[in-house]
Amino acid sequence: MxxxxxxxxxxxxxxxxxxxxxxxxxxxxxxxxxxxxxxxxxxxxxxxxxxxxxxxxxxxxxxxxxxxxxxxxxxxxxxxxxxxxxxxxxxxxxxxxxxxxxxxxxxxxxxxxxxxxxxxxxxxxxxxxxxxxxxxxxxxxxxxxxxxxxxxxxxxxxxxxxxxxxxxxxxxxxxxxxxxxxxxxxxxxxxxxxxxxxxxxxxxxxxxxxxxxxxxxxxxxxxxxxxxxxxxxxxxxxxxxxxxxxxxxxxxxEDSTADHASEASGGLQELLHPQKAIRQHTTTCQVLDAFRADSTLNTLAVLDDQDQPIGIVHRHSLSEALLKPFAAEIFTRKPISRLMSEDYLRVEMSQSLQQVSRLLTSRARQRIEEDFIITQNGRYAGLGRAMDLLKLITDEKIQQARYANPLTQLPGNVPIQKRLSKALSEPREALICYVDIDHFKPFNE
Missing domain, CATH: 3.20.20.450 (EAL domain)
Known part of the structure; x- marks a missing residue:
């Protein structure tokens, strides 16, 4: 043409x-x-x-x-x-x-x-x-x-x-x-x-x-x-x-994208805090009462009528918002949805610690003391804490260093035995390949 x-x-x-x-x-x-x-x-x-x-x-x-x-x-x-x-x-x-x-x-x-x-x-x-x-x-x-x-x-x-x-x-x-x-x-x-x-x-x-x-x-x-x-x-x-x-x-x-590490750590179950959430129509006054009643409470998830997370309320953010001129008078009796943050981290229970860690550290606006929302099949399950995540990953790295070959970083006998035991205990097929390399000792030394 x-x-x-x-x-x-x-x-x-x-x-x-x-x-x-x-x-x-x-x-x-x-x-x-x-x-x-x-x-x-x-x-x-x-x-x-x-x-x-x-x-x-x-x-x-x-x-x-x-x-x-x-x-x-x-x-x-x-x-x-x-x-x-x-x-x-x-x-x-x-x-x-x-x-x-x-x-x-x-x-x-x-x-x-x-x-x-x-x-x-x-x-x-x-x-x-x-x-x-x-x-x-x-x-x-x-x-x-x-x-x-x-x-x-x-x-x-x-x-x-x-x-x-x-x-x-x-x-x-x-x-x-x-x-x-x-x-x-x-x-x-x-x-x-x-x-x-x-x-x-x-x-x-x-x-x-x-x-x-x-x-x-x-x-x-x-x-x-x-x-x-x-x-x-x-x-x-x-x-x-x-x-x-x-x-x-x-x-x-979801299980096809999970890291091998999630198999060892059991997903995010260890991080889950089954904290009660609030509905989007809950008044700001009621949320303030909840924070006053529990000094250890830092975060509340906000859900819609289908138990789907739609926002999050952090104690420090709410306090800062209500310190502005006339804010308390304007918002106290209004739904918390007016002051909740829609910029929050939400992860699925089946994701690995490494995946959640990367998502957490990639968020410039995420403060280390702020909690994140954990869901199970899209529905609210509870909250996770960044400090707990860091501790679990640190413990996992120490465990890996303890049981890995110092030269190749390949798993040693302890994790291999644990993995075999896990595979044998699960009701599914598993394939095992054994490789024996002759005369490897000189290279290893």
Whole structure:
């Protein structure tokens, strides 16, 4: 198809709105829930511009990128509303279109209002295809979106021309690691180091990391064990016209991602404090009475009517909030849901100590004395304490050092015997491989 024919096809697509939106879920591993969906656009199925690569390339060449992106947003919002999807809607927008002189501010907000979508449920996902030079202009454009309640995500981190500087300048709410660093991460220690560095930088900048482009179970397992909580890719779910609503139908079974350490430690059972929770309609006055009655009580989980955690109340945070002028008079008789924090760590009972430790340390806003919520199959089970977690992991490391071979760090006779005894006592099949290496003693010495 010639360029002229492609331009003509683009004219027809934009004139008739002949675009189709599909959605790929982004899942939270710790909460086993769907955070939201990335909207992806396809052209007419019988057109050479069906592929988004061809479609956006010809639009950029024709100087109609902003027009195409606006049409894509319209299609995505309309379809998102028709499907009744919940969670966040991730919309791809290029910095180029935001900084075009004829870019019309306010169109996206009006579009969302038409389709009944709150701006707080929308993430503007910046995809960089060419160098960004005017960071101040881009920041001004994004400030306009932030002021209306939108979140910002930086796509393809590590692949763009200036993605690290964009991160530093724009301070996005989400960063998506480029597929290159996910591909074969289980075989490449350098890629694991890169992702580890991203997690540390995200913690410092209060951003959440999304690993996209996961295509293999081995990649999924490595990322999960590294503490990456938000995941996206073909291994979990391909982009679909009718995307799933329940993460449980697309995530691997929880025991398939657990570390071997969780087998030894019995999951989080040792950390669980079956602390009674409160309902979202409980008044602030009643919560204050509960804290006054028990000086050892530091945290209360807030549940909805289905015993699902929706927030958390820390003693020190509540005290600080009520110290503000007129706060006590305003909030004392109001539901605690008005003052609870929705920014908390929630983990499943089946997760390993190492996974929870990584999630805990990746949260810059998590104070060491703050408790976290533990759930069993999504329902509230109790609270966990960071200090208890650190103690258990320290004890486990000491135990491993005591029973490991000092040279190879492989398990010694004691843990091997314990593991064999455990395998024999369980009502399931087990495979055992015995390897005897001749003349190894000289190497060992």
């Amino acid at each position: 010639t360029v002229t024919e492609q331009l003509s096809a683009l004219d027809n697509i934009l004139a008739h709105g002949d675009l189709h939106s599909v959605f790929q879920p982004i899942v939270s591993l710790s909460q086993r829930s769907i955070l939201g969906y990335e909207a992806l656009t396809r052209g007419p199925s019988n057109s050479p511009l069906h592929s988004p690569i061809n479609l956006f390339a010809i639009a950029r060449q024709a100087g109609r990128l902003s027009e195409l992106e606006l049409a894509c947003r319209e299609s995505a919002c309309k379809r998102f509303n028709q499907l009744g999807l919940s969670g966040k809607l991730f919309l791809n927008i290029s910095p180029d279109s935001l900084m075009e002189p004829d870019h019309k501010p306010g169109c996206t907000l009006k579009m969302l209002q038409t389709h009944g979508i709150a701006p707080s449920n929308v993430v503007i996902e910046l995809t960089e295809h060419s160098p960004t030079h005017d960071f101040q202009l881009l920041d001004t454009a994004l400030h306009h979106y932030r002021a209306m309640g939108f979140n910002i995500a930086l796509d393809d981190l590590g692949a763009g021309y200036s993605s690290l500087r964009l991160w530093s300048e724009l301070r996005p709410d989400f960063v998506k690691i480029d597929r290159h660093f996910i591909d074969g991460i289980h075989l490449d220690p350098v890629k694991r180091e890169f992702v580890g560095s991203i997690l540390k930088m995200a913690s410092a900048s209060h951003a959440e990391v999304i690993a996209e482009g996961i295509e293999l179970g081995e990649e999924f397992d490595v990322l999960a064990n590294m503490g990456v909580d938000l995941l996206q890719g073909y291994y979990i779910c391909r982009p679909q016209d009718q995307p799933p609503r329940d993460a449980g139908t697309i995530l691997p079974r």
